[in-house]
Amino acid sequence: MKILVTGGAGFIGSNFIHYMMKNHPEDSIVNLDLLTYAGNLESLKGLEDRRNYRFVQGDIADRPFVMKLFEQEKFDWVVNFAAESHVDRSIVDPGVFVRTNIMGTQVLLDASREFGIKRCHQVSTDEVYGDLPLDRRDLFFTEQTPLHTSSPYSASKAGADLLVLAYHRTFGLPVTISRCSNNYGAYQFPEKMIPLMLTRALKDEPLPVYGTGENVRDWLHVEDHCAAIDRIMRDGRAGEVYNIGGHNEKTNLEVVRTILKALGKPESLIRFVEDRKGHDLRYAIDPAKLETELSWKPRYTFETGIRQTIDWYLGHQEWWQHILDGEYSEYFRKMYKM
Ligand code: NAD
Ligand code: TYD
Numbered sequence: 001m002k003i004l005v006t007g008g009a010g011f012i013g014s015n016f017i018h019y020m021m022k023n024h025p026e027d028s029i030v031n032l033d034l035l036t037y038a039g040n041l042e043s044l045k046g047l048e049d050r051r052n053y054r055f056v057q058g059d060i061a062d063r064p065f066v067m068k069l070f071e072q073e074k075f076d077w078v079v080n081f082a083a084e085s086h087v088d089r090s091i092v093d094p095g096v097f098v099r100t101n102i103m104g105t106q107v108l109l110d111a112s113r114e115f116g117i118k119r120c121h122q123v124s125t126d127e128v129y130g131d132l133p134l135d136r137r138d139l140f141f142t143e144q145t146p147l148h149t150s151s152p153y154s155a156s157k158a159g160a161d162l163l164v165l166a167y168h169r170t171f172g173l174p175v176t177i178s179r180c181s182n183n184y185g186a187y188q189f190p191e192k193m194i195p196l197m198l199t200r201a202l203k204d205e206p207l208p209v210y211g212t213g214e215n216v217r218d219w220l221h222v223e224d225h226c227a228a229i230d231r232i233m234r235d236g237r238a239g240e241v242y243n244i245g246g247h248n249e250k251t252n253l254e255v256v257r258t259i260l261k262a263l264g265k266p267e268s269l270i271r272f273v274e275d276r277k278g279h280d281l282r283y284a285i286d287p288a289k290l291e292t293e294l295s296w297k298p299r300y301t302f303e304t305g306i307r308q309t310i311d312w313y314l315g316h317q318e319w320w321q322h323i324l325d326g327e328y329s330e331y332f333r334k335m336y337k338m
Contacts, residue, residue, distance in 0.1 A: 001027040004075045006060050006108065007082030008032070009039035011188040012123065012222055016081065019226040021047060028052035030073055032066075033082065034059045037327060042319055043187040060104035070111040077233060079121040080108055086191055087127075087151045088335060091277055094152035101156035102163065109167045109175075121233045122164045122177045126218070126243065127154035129179070131280035134214060137249075140286035141179075143241045150278045165239070174238040178229055181245040181285045184305065185222030186312040190320055191328065193217075194306075197256050198313050199320050201265045208336050211275035213253035216282040220246045221305035224298040231294045245285025246298035248305075255306075262310050273336065 003020070007013040008031030017029055028051075033039045035057055047053045058065050060082045082104060084090065084097045105122065112120045129141040130148035147162075149155040167173040184194040197207050228244045236242060250258075253270075260267055290296045300308070313320060332338070 001076045002073065003027055003029050004032060004069075004073070004078045005029050006032045006078070006080045007039075009035055009041055009043060009055075010081060010085070011038070011192075012183055012225060013081035014040075014043035014187050015185060015222045016079070016226045016229065017044060017047065017053070019223065019230065021050065021053065023230070025052065029054070030069075030075070031055045032058055032060065032069065036084075037331075038085065038189050040187070040189075040323070042322065061099055061107055063107050063110070066107050066111050067114070070115040074115070075117060077119045077121070078108060078112055078117050079123065079229065079233065080105060081123045083123075083157070084153065087153045088191070088276065090151050090153035090156070094156075097152050097156040098159075101153075102159040105160040106163055109163060109173065113167065113171055113173055118174060119233055119238070120164070120173060120175045121229060122160065122175065123229065124161050124177050124179045125154065125157050126179050126181050126245065126283050126285050127151070127280065128158040128161055130154070132282040132284055134216065134281050140284045141243060142286045143179075143243055143289055150280050161241075168239040176232050176236045176238065177241045178232055179241060179243050179285075180225050180228070181218035181220050181283055183220055183222045183225050185309050186316070187319070188222070190323055191331070193252065194255065194259070194309065195313065195320065197259050198263075198310060199324065201259055201263050201269060202313075204265070204269065206271040206338060207256055207269050208271055208273040208338065209252060209256060210273060210279060213256065213270075213272065214251050215279060216249050216251050216284070217255075218245050218284050219248045219250060219255070219302055219305070220244065220298060221300035221308070224300055227299075228290060228296050231296050232290070235294055242290045242294070243285045243287050244290060245287045246300070247287075248302040249282075249284055250302065258306060259310065262307065
């Protein structure tokens with residue numbers, strides 16, 4: 001099987017490539033990534049010389065370039081991780097989210113039609129469902145929950161999902177979509193909550209918690225996400241959406257306190273800062289369809305996953321220090337005024 005992985009230099013894409021190299025060495029992968037601020041080839045170290053892996057730098061929204069790549073490579077499958085992925089950045093600059101997340105997806109869909117791709121998998125997010133109230137812990141997102149987005153990021157992901165489903169219904173393109181809860185684990189860019197808190201706590205720097213810290217996220221270890229995508233691509237039904245989550249709901253304050261405790265750092269590092277605009281209250285996935293149809297189950301609990309993640313960041317200081325020393329420091333100063 002020859003697989004195009006887009007966005008493979010990002011957090012989940014790089015984990016997915018490592019997962020596939022380990023579990024399916026018979027497949028070959030072309031990793032197409034633009035290397036935006038979030039793309040990092042250091043996350044793929046050690047794979048450069050593999051005969052079944054190749055990196056190509058390019059933009060999924062660049063139609064002539066993508067068409068040429070499809071023509072040359074004759075892919076069997078496409079899995080699309082490439083995206084602008086950070087809600088806070090989408091509040092500052094929505095345009096690039098529309099371009100990459102919607103228009104880029106459309107280019108991949110057109111190329112997949114033209115070159116007879118056998119399975120196109122779109123990596124989406126639970127954020128397309130909007131949010132749930134904090135006082136109704138009995139409510140969960142199912143695949144039938146209406147799309148009801150809050151941020152320019154989630155709106156652009158929902159737009160892409162609708163296009164993917166339209167290409168299935170209208171043109172018969174063999175697509176699947178997965179909508180996952182918040183991921184954590186190795187190689188996550190330190191603008192996202194868990195690595196941001198972790199790397200700052202390690203340096204005894206203040207930890208910016210938005211609003212009251214009571215917002216709830218449903219956390220899934222990235223390796224469990226990768227295993228689920230692999231399962232859906234191989235055995236999922238074309239035209240279907242699958243929710244991915246592991247019932248690990250935590251308030252942001254609970255997560256921050258867990259990190260501080262594990263590192264032996266004081267809670268006095270916590271700073272409550274101005275809330276995010278339009279901040280979603282609670283995400284919670286019902287993964288029953290994936291569990292019953294495809295027998296998927298997460299391997300990590302939040303407790304084992306966060307321990308593994310903390311150990312990874314402790315052991316890979318150079319990986320994240322490079323990022324903190326680069327252009328990201330300017331983003332942090334502007335964004336947080338800290
Ligand atoms: P990320 O920001 O870490 O990585 C995105 C990657 O896409 C980067 O390597 C970047 O260089 C690349 N990219 C951006 N624009 C591109 C373009 N125009 N052409 C080619 N490459 C481009 O994101 P992530 O956290 O790894 O998320 C991957 C996917 O999973 C996204 O589609 C996101 O919406 C989805 N998702 C993420 C989470 C999460 O918790 N991180 C949860 C559910 C779903
Ligand atoms: P984030 O990692 O940005 O993921 P998402 O917004 O896609 O869920 O944020 C996770 C939660 O943490 C979210 O409720 C916002 C909150 N948060 C903070 O409190 N402080 C921060 O500095 C960041 C980045 C996020």
